[in-house]
Amino acid sequence: MNEIPEFLNELNDSQRAAVEYIDGPSLVIAGAGSGKTRVLTYKIAYLLTQGVKPWDIMALTFTNKAAKEMKERIAALVGMEVARYLRMGTFHSVFSLILRSEANKIGFDSNFTIYDESDSRSLCKQLIKEFGLDDKVYKPGEVMKRISAAKNRLLTADDYAEDFEAVQRDAVDGMPKIHVIYKEYANRCRLVNAMDFDDLLLNTYLLFKYNPEVCNKYAEHFQFVLVDEYQDTNHVQQQIVMQLTKKYKRVCVVGDDAQSIYGFRGANIDNILDFQEQYDGARLFKLEQNYRSTQRIVEAANSLIHKNERQIHKDVYSRNDEGDRIELTGLNSDREEALFVVKDIRQRIRQEGAAYSDFAILYRTNSQSRAFEDELLKVAMPYRIYGGLSFYQRKEIKDVVAYFRLIINANDEEALRRVINYPARGIGNTTIEKVAAAARISGISMWDVLCQPERTELNVNKGTLTKLTSFRMMIEDFAGRVETVDAFELGKDIIKQAGISQEIYSSTEPDYLARQEHLEEFLSSMQEFVEDQREQGNPTDLVSFLQDVSLLSDREDDTDDTPRITLMTVHSAKGLEFPNVYVVGLEEDIFPSQLSMNSMREIEEERRLLYVAITRAEKYCHLTYARMRFRFGKQEFHAPSRFLRDIDPKLLNVNGGSSSYSPARRTAYSGGSRPSLFGSAPEYGSVGRSSVPQQRRMQEPDRSPSLRPVSKASFTSSSAMRGGGVSAAFSIGDHVVHDRFGAGIVTNMEGNGDSAKATVEFTNAGTKQLLLKFAKLRKL
């Protein structure tokens, strides 16, 4: 019998029970802040002490980050020599590896390309055009959504065409040809040896379904399968887990139905709700002690989430301090809201000695960040906005990756289209479309056309043909070196020889400088990859690098460790925690979103979203709403969010006035209540005097003059004056303020007169070069 490892003593009773049950299927419902990751990591470590081999364990996560963190934590318990053999990673990465080794069974080549969303989109668009369909009717985004949803329901293109209901629905929506597009999309992917993100899952499912011997092999191999964030799985993922665990049924899924907020991208909360019905005799473990938040925060969140109907009952509790009540403040406008939050943060920093990094401002939509950004810039408080482009979505990175892709899979049409004329080499759109047309006629890939133009219908002049040929030879030349040179060396050469570095280093304009930096960062990540792989005795070639990078979309790691206030959507905040949290914009049509009011299912997801937001807070949670906000260039008036009425009033501290609010008026989906849309009936209190919004906006002294309705003539002359009069006044080391970028320090000056340029390091906006003629810089 194996010994009971010491580390189990670090767990509480319910955590420990969940960890020690390893004989059959189990569902671990992990309340917010209850030590979910701890249970998963300790369970894996425990399995390893019970004689299970690391390679017999599969652990699936949703993000690379989660996988990496978990692996590190397990390594801390059992050592990296053991941990490295675990089959641990995202669904997509784990199954893409299996697909590569079984590719021939489903008619793919093992070096298949993974199409990201923009590749899929671009292919979709292409097809809509080829079929002569109106892209106003067949919006690429909508088409993709339907194809993706079909794959989610395990429907191949042929299944879809025969699915009466689906085809009928498309027809009713004016898009009867969706199934045709889907079919050709699938054909094209197969022709060029590519799979999109959904295909990675669907093809795994199909591989197992039609090759029982393959399925059995893996089902016998993986004696234990663990799934993190199970509430976020979609139907295919659930089905694959079932295929893999049908033999031993040793499966442990961990998650929190109350934090299921990704329904819009296919996550199916029923997977977790119905788990016990799908696995007969599955044990249920509930982790109900919250270690993160104060009692009042936990209770307030509970009171909210209990208004949902579909959920697994749990009693989440905290033994931390009772803490303060949740603050609720109504403001007159979005600007006042931002001003208020910023002031409140400043006050708390002064009073409690808190750091900027102890604060988060959470909102429903990214566009809400703007108002807070403006205020924070004005007072030069450091912040960081999350969201926006990830590193690998940047054009300069995608271009280089496209070269890599093309070199490894020359049939990859999206990559070919991307780089065939980048940097510019005189192969224009006309030529590209001619190549594409020739390829379609012969049923071959565009690359094949380049390889034997004389045997196709390609009709281009001699000069163009020469350009095409030399491009082809360049790619072939790179491809010939894949096996002899490591990824980093080859990467450097590609960037140089393809003319990318020449293009990017052709200017010192700020955006070029940024691209140079990104490219260098990318190269150094390649170098790191090669060194790591070499150390571990793994292959260092471009093929392995690309496999790695295709499934990464890492938000860039903060190289800068200045403490900053965090601004992000509630979605991105899942899994994080902060001592102080502001949840802003709690208004009808915003939170809950106007677009999520069609069904009870959607409203409940919005309510869970607020639950996630509140449970991010450790000590202090402040909810705000604005009566008026500017949206799409118009003033809009919104009632306070219905969810505010779902929170137990005993746990709320309503600021600035009466805490009584109008009685609940029940509506179909409210679960709780709906606030009165009209009337001046006393609702939630407000802080600050009420005022006419437009006037406030105009009177605001700090606001740049450009916001005022000014005639073109007067605007031009005033900015010209400013440029001429002020330009000489700056010197290195000056503290300055810019209307958009906020506060900063001048680090360099060059040129004079109209071309005088200042380099300014801004607290929040990074380093910029500004032409003084245009930039409205003020000295502090």
Place this chain on the structure above:
DNA sequence: GGAGCTTCAATTTTT
């Protein structure tokens, strides 16, 4: 091939 114009839409996001 790029600058400048018009048009249109407008959640949430990871792989």
Place this chain on the structure above:
DNA sequence: TTGAAGCTCC
């Protein structure tokens, strides 16, 4: 209001 994307013109 902002922004992306597509189109036209040089």
